[in-house]
Amino acid sequence: MAEPxxxxxxxxxxxxxxxxxxxxxxxxxxxxEARLHIVEFRGFERFIRGRLMWEVPVIVQRxxxxxxxSHHLAAAKAMDMIAGVDELPPTAEKMRRLMxxxxxxxxxxxxxxxxxxxxxxxxxxxxxxxxxxxEVIREKPELGRRAILMRKFGQDIIEATAGxxxxxxxxxxxxxxRNLPIATRDQFLKDIEQxxxxxxxxxxxxxxxxxxxxxxxxxxxxxxxxxxSLVREGDGALDLYHGNLRAIxxxxxxxxxxxxxxxxxxxxxxxxxxWSYMKFPYIKELGPEKGWYxxxxxxxxxxxxxxxxxxxxxxxxxxxxxxxxxxxHAILANHWARMIEVVHCVEKIRELLHDPDLQGTDLQAxxxxxxxxxxxxxxxxxxxxxxxxxxxxxxxTYCNLIVSxxxxxxxxxxxxxxxxxxxxxxxxxxxxxxxxHIEVAIRAHDPCLSCATHALGxxxxxxxxxxADGAMIDSRTRDA
Amino acid sequence: xxDSQDAPAADLPxxxxxxxxxxxxxxxHMAILDIDERLIDLMALVxxxxxxxxxxxxxxxRCDIGIIEGGCCNEENVHVLQDFRENCxxxxxxxxxxxxxxxxAMRNAIMHSDEPLRECLEEAYITGRYIRNKTHNIPxxxxxxxxxxxxxxxxxxxxxxxxxxxxxxxGDVIFETLSKLLTGKFRGFERETIKFD
Ligand code: SF4
Numbered sequence: 272m273a274e275p276x277x278x279x280x281x282x283x284x285x286x287x288x289x290x291x292x293x294x295x296x297x298x299x300x301x302x303x304e305a306r307l308h309i310v311e312f313r314g315f316e317r318f319i320r321g322r323l324m325w326e327v328p329v330i331v332q333r334x335x336x337x338x339x340x341s342h343h344l345a346a347a348k349a350m351d352m353i354a355g356v357d358e359l360p361p362t363a364e365k366m367r368r369l370m371x372x373x374x375x376x377x378x379x380x381x382x383x384x385x386x387x388x389x390x391x392x393x394x395x396x397x398x399x400x401x402x403x404x405x406e407v408i409r410e411k412p413e414l415g416r417r418a419i420l421m422r423k424f425g426q427d428i429i430e431a432t433a434g435x436x437x438x439x440x441x442x443x444x445x446x447x448x449r450n451l452p453i454a455t456r457d458q459f460l461k462d463i464e465q466x467x468x469x470x471x472x473x474x475x476x477x478x479x480x481x482x483x484x485x486x487x488x489x490x491x492x493x494x495x496x497x498x499x500s501l502v503r504e505g506d507g508a509l510d511l512y513h514g515n516l517r518a519i520x521x522x523x524x525x526x527x528x529x530x531x532x533x534x535x536x537x538x539x540x541x542x543x544x545x546w547s548y549m550k551f552p553y554i555k556e557l558g559p560e561k562g563w564y565x566x567x568x569x570x571x572x573x574x575x576x577x578x579x580x581x582x583x584x585x586x587x588x589x590x591x592x593x594x595x596x597x598x599x600h601a602i603l604a605n606h607w608a609r610m611i612e613v614v615h616c617v618e619k620i621r622e623l624l625h626d627p628d629l630q631g632t633d634l635q636a637x638x639x640x641x642x643x644x645x646x647x648x649x650x651x652x653x654x655x656x657x658x659x660x661x662x663x664x665x666x667x668t669y670c671n672l673i674v675s676x677x678x679x680x681x682x683x684x685x686x687x688x689x690x691x692x693x694x695x696x697x698x699x700x701x702x703x704x705x706x707x708h709i710e711v712a713i714r715a716h717d718p719c720l721s722c723a724t725h726a727l728g729x730x731x732x733x734x735x736x737x738x739a740d741g742a743m744i745d746s747r748t749r750d751a
Numbered sequence: 752x753x754d755s756q757d758a759p760a761a762d763l764p765x766x767x768x769x770x771x772x773x774x775x776x777x778x779x780h781m782a783i784l785d786i787d788e789r790l791i792d793l794m795a796l797v798x799x800x801x802x803x804x805x806x807x808x809x810x811x812x813r814c815d816i817g818i819i820e821g822g823c824c825n826e827e828n829v830h831v832l833q834d835f836r837e838n839c840x841x842x843x844x845x846x847x848x849x850x851x852x853x854x855x856a857m858r859n860a861i862m863h864s865d866e867p868l869r870e871c872l873e874e875a876y877i878t879g880r881y882i883r884n885k886t887h888n889i890p891x892x893x894x895x896x897x898x899x900x901x902x903x904x905x906x907x908x909x910x911x912x913x914x915x916x917x918x919x920x921x922g923d924v925i926f927e928t929l930s931k932l933l934t935g936k937f938r939g940f941e942r943e944t945i946k947f948d
């Protein structure tokens with residue numbers, strides 16, 4: 272076995288950058304393969320062993336501060352199963368759902384306004400100093416303020432349901448440890464109309480952007496892939512908190528459907544490659560070459576049958592009508608899908624706020640202990656899997672996590688190869704334009720590299736070009 | 752909702768702030784955004800230099816304040832941290848990961864293990880179930896930065912001027928610290944404002 276390379280602390284020089292792409296050419300100078308390397312490693316699956324089961328939902332969310340609620344809830348759902356609880360008291364389930372909708376809303380708003388908006392507003396070619404939320408605040412104060420207040424609404428919902436805006440503590444095995452006081456509820460109800468109006472305006476912004484840039488959207492790394500997400504049991508509706516697993520192929524046909532997610536390991540395998548810390552999942556029956564798939568907002572729009580809130584459902588119909596049957600492969604339409612989900616979350620939050628169950632006092636259920644817990648949730652960026660085993664002393668003995676960005680690993684690498692092939696085959700140098708294209712291709716997949724590494728959408732990128740003998744011929748880093 | 756405020760006097764020299772996320776979860780950067788509307792006020796006092804919240808990747812000027820999230824788990828983290836120390840007058844460790852390693856440092860202390868890092872790598876890539884690893888190797892490629900033998904707190908690598916505790920610290924505490932530092936009024940915190948879960 273090859274030695275992992277370890278060093279003692281000492282100054283070492285190397286270009287920093289969280290995302291790194293290498294491009295490998297063949298003898299003719301054509302692109303053979305391009306790789307997106309994930310350079311961070313945590314080791315969570317090992318060091319969580321020995322910790323107590325109730326600690327897990329609190330600890331595991333520290334893998335990702337961008338969507339911590341998703342990890343908090345996925346771990347809590349797995350611990351419900353270990354606690355022998357198959358059905359939560361209504362108050363507990365609804366508090367958790369409210370927390371989750373607040374989370375998806377704030378995360379999508381963050382992505383669209385704080386990260387993508389500067390590109391859309393100032394253009395992909397705007398100077399780097401300009402492409403950030405602070406400049407949006409400076410130049411378009413009204414838009415900047417709206418972005419801040421929409422995100423704040425989601426964060427406030429999280430604080431009210433989870434206890435803290437970042438890394439809350441409310442979900443416990445079998446339930447939650449708080450309900451929603453009437454006064455807090457009324458605070459939120461005061462703002463909900465405004466949120467709905469803003470969500471619909473944001474949706475229009477994302478839709479119009481997509482429809483008015485057809486060349487960019489359709490020509491950009493828009494290759495076919497399979498898609499996977501949870502869908503509601505029975506009717507196949509969008510359900511971000513719970514459901515069964517469905518995968519569709521590139522033509523929209525079924526690969527598997529209404530699969531009990533505790534059987535995920537019967538359908539999914541993760542491939543390990545030497546050059547990245549992030550693994551490559553694929554659908555077992557199709558094999559590693561053909562079995563890769565993507566997850567996320569756009570994937571969800573394609574996999575579900577409908578959305579159970581009227582405004583979001585009408586918006587989804589409009590999006591689905593733009594593809595000529597089958598699935599929507601235009602990855603840049605992800606923004607549109609994301610804003611449809613913001614509308615959905617606001618509709619769901621409103622529905623929940625009017626539900627008296629949130630003031631209930633039956634918060635935790637008990638059941639007969641099991642040793643294994645498997646849970647899935649639809650995180651903002653797509654499907655998230657948590658799997659644990661716990662011994663009779665309540666200590667974790669096994670853990671396996673598959674995060675959304677990992678599901679999209681192969682897709683991102685294909686996108687990078689696709690773009691690299693188009694812009695660099697037959698050339699010997701890397702241009703600024705190439706960096707731009709690669710960055711947009713990766714960013715469109717919305718990698719939450721924090722779950723495996725850390726970099727917000729605006730990825731610092733380093734691209735290296737290798738000839739057929741493995742010698743580096745050029746390298747370029749995105750600088751200011 | 753109140754309308755947007757007028758821009759502040761344009762020619763006051765603004766403080767420059769840079770931020771970096773090392774081995775952290777990005778939660779501390781999210782907490783910076785939790786300053787919410789006060790970000791607009793803060794924009795009157797500061798300019799952001801290199802930061803994952805901007806597209807600026809290298810220092811463009813010397814900075815007054817550097818904010819570090821996360822400890823050091825690989826050589827790149829060390830390199831970035833040293834670069835921040837060299838280019839910032841005041842260096843602030845934001846959150847538990849920067850202060851004492853935080854969650855990633857849990858891998859430093861696996862019971863009964865002389866080689867915790869190796870055990871973590873083997874669990875993730877070799878012995879874990881439901882994976883396919885044709886070579887039976889741990890990822891190892893010149894493109895991957897070298898991992899350190901353990902996760903280090905920032906103060907083990909360079910001198911830090913301030914540490915803001917919390918996981919994550921709240922937007923309120925961050926706003927207070929920054930605005931008081933910028934106006935020379937920073938005298939530490941009341942205990943209540945930095946209590947934990
Ligand atoms: S201190 Fe907490 S919130 Fe900050 S980076 Fe570390 S785990 Fe994330």
